[in-house]
Amino acid sequence: MDNNLKTILVTGGAGFIGSNFIPYFLKKYEDYTLINLDKLTYAGNTRNLSEVINHPRYIFRQGDICDQVLVSRLFEEFSIEGVIHFAAESHVDNSIKSPESFIETNVKGTFVLLNTAREYWMEAPFKYKSGYEGCRFHHISTDEVYGTLGETGLFTEETPYAPNSPYSASKASSDMIVRSYYHTYGLNVVTTNCSNNYGPKQHREKLIPTIIDNALNAKTIPIYGDGKNVRDWLYVTDHCKGIDLVYHEGDSGETYNIGGRNERENIYIATLICELLDDIASHVKDKSLNSYKELIRHVNDRPGHDRRYAIDATKIETELNWMADENFETGIKKTVEWYVHQFQLERN
Numbered sequence: 001m002d003n004n005l006k007t008i009l010v011t012g013g014a015g016f017i018g019s020n021f022i023p024y025f026l027k028k029y030e031d032y033t034l035i036n037l038d039k040l041t042y043a044g045n046t047r048n049l050s051e052v053i054n055h056p057r058y059i060f061r062q063g064d065i066c067d068q069v070l071v072s073r074l075f076e077e078f079s080i081e082g083v084i085h086f087a088a089e090s091h092v093d094n095s096i097k098s099p100e101s102f103i104e105t106n107v108k109g110t111f112v113l114l115n116t117a118r119e120y121w122m123e124a125p126f127k128y129k130s131g132y133e134g135c136r137f138h139h140i141s142t143d144e145v146y147g148t149l150g151e152t153g154l155f156t157e158e159t160p161y162a163p164n165s166p167y168s169a170s171k172a173s174s175d176m177i178v179r180s181y182y183h184t185y186g187l188n189v190v191t192t193n194c195s196n197n198y199g200p201k202q203h204r205e206k207l208i209p210t211i212i213d214n215a216l217n218a219k220t221i222p223i224y225g226d227g228k229n230v231r232d233w234l235y236v237t238d239h240c241k242g243i244d245l246v247y248h249e250g251d252s253g254e255t256y257n258i259g260g261r262n263e264r265e266n267i268y269i270a271t272l273i274c275e276l277l278d279d280i281a282s283h284v285k286d287k288s289l290n291s292y293k294e295l296i297r298h299v300n301d302r303p304g305h306d307r308r309y310a311i312d313a314t315k316i317e318t319e320l321n322w323m324a325d326e327n328f329e330t331g332i333k334k335t336v337e338w339y340v341h342q343f344q345l346e347r348n
């Protein structure tokens with residue numbers, strides 16, 4: 001193997017977080033080639049990666065992580081030495097309507113990747129093939145595996161798993177399979193469990209892009225229930241920096257929670273976004289509105305809607321010196337500006 005240039009298989013890189021991670025990683029490191037394996041479901045879009053499409057150390061392959069033959073072929077063809085696994089079905093609402101693809105991609109797909117990595121890198125349990133000793137599998141997961149919190153408390157890495165939706169149950173299952181590959185085979189794995197991300201390139205089905213998109217198109221902004229559900233929001237680049245740190249410096253077999261200590265209620269988020277839009281997008285505001293806030297409507301809550309998530313990020317902060325650069329108010333401003341710019345590009 002060429003020791004100077006390492007090749008990492010990134011899965012799901014055309015989705016929201018992966019497409020923020022790939023340009024960040026290629027820019028920061030000169031000694032990695034990234035192979036992006038993405039099925040391009042409705043959630044993936046190669047336009048998200050337009051800034052790297054001609055990058056000499058970036059290769060895109062369309063395909064399914066559940067396709068064992070394809071995954072093995074990629075390991076052989078590119079001498080894969082690391083995996084950073086983002087690919088997933090990721091939208092809770094979809095998992096309530098059609099859970100099957102969540103089990104298929106999130107559980108079986110993770111298994112196929114892990115097992116291929118084990119076969120390609122290891123000759124026996126706890127014995128890496130010569131030259132493959134540094135190879136690592138990084139699994140990207142979510143804080144939703146921990147279930148829901150009351151008014152107080154935080155999720156730590158020790159919090160017992162209690163997933164409540166088919167999405168979080170499928171992610172919890174995949175986390176457990178990753179864990180088992182460490183304990184049974186000695187595969188060099190790390191897992192990160194992150195809170196809600198937001199930022200550029202997120203699919204329009206998710207809360208923050210929906211609020212912005214509906215406001216700009218003068219459609220009502222639906223807010224589930226009383227709007228007091230709390231999420232711990234993290235700007236996507238801060239997540240990417242956490243993944244980078246854990247991939248390079250995290251202890252094998254460990255899990256790390258990533259969260260920005262930015263708990264905000266959904267109704268606060270909707271209101272703040274409308275105020276920002278009143279400021280920076282007043283020129284495209286529908287004439288019938290004084291403020292975008294007039295579009296906010298409360299709608300029936302979704303089944304199994306977790307009340308509150310919040311992450312205790314002490315472990316990654318103290319052991320790996322990770323710190324979020326953005327707080328919610330600085331990150332959301334950048335995000336709203338990005339979406340307004342996209343909106344204008346699409347209209348012209």
Ligand SMILES: NC(=O)c1ccc[n+]([C@@H]2O[C@H](COP(=O)([O-])OP(=O)(O)OC[C@H]3O[C@@H](n4cnc5c(N)ncnc54)[C@H](O)[C@@H]3O)[C@@H](O)[C@H]2O)c1
Pocket residue numbers: 011012013014015016017018037038039040041042043044045063064065066085086087088089090091105109140141142143171193194195196197198203
């Ligand atoms: N978005 C968040 O707030 C958040 C928070 C914590 C953890 N996560 C986790 O981070 C990862 C990425 O999330 P995201 O928001 O970028 O998701 P996303 O839905 O935006 O993107 C998922 C990507 O995976 C691809 N994909 C789906 N099924 C596939 C398959 N079978 N084979 C190959 N590719 C497939 C899609 O085409 C898409 O490009 C997921 O594992 C998710 O569980 C997300």
